[in-house]
Amino acid sequence: MPRSGAYLVSDLPADQLCRIACRKCDRRGAYRRDTLAARFGADAVLPDVLARLAACSRRGDFSNPCGAVWIDAPGHTPKSQAALLAAVEAGRKARARENPAG
Numbered sequence: 001m002p003r004s005g006a007y008l009v010s011d012l013p014a015d016q017l018c019r020i021a022c023r024k025c026d027r028r029g030a031y032r033r034d035t036l037a038a039r040f041g042a043d044a045v046l047p048d049v050l051a052r053l054a055a056c057s058r059r060g061d062f063s064n065p066c067g068a069v070w071i072d073a074p075g076h077t078p079k080s081q082a083a084l085l086a087a088v089e090a091g092r093k094a095r096a097r098e099n100p101a102g
Contacts, residue, residue: 071084
């Protein structure tokens with residue numbers, strides 16, 4: 001971890017997929033540490049990597065910001081991961097109710 005307190009790509013576990021998901025849209029993804037390191041550099045901070053991966057138009061909108069989060073970030077416990085996934089799923093269900101298909 002750098003002095004700024006943010007985790008780096010190199011802090012991600014090498015042996016598992018690291019997931020991201022958004023609470024406000026259906027954006028989801030899973031990435032390996034080595035792939036992220038090749039694309040952004042091993043010393044890239046995770047908040048910056050997340051912003052670039054999400055590529056969300058809401059990133060600069062402080063009244064309705066992007067909801068993308070790292071699910072498998074270092075320091076997350078299984079309980080916090082479950083809470084993040086539940087929030088993402090709740091957002092997906094709310095959007096489905098607001099905009100029914102068909």
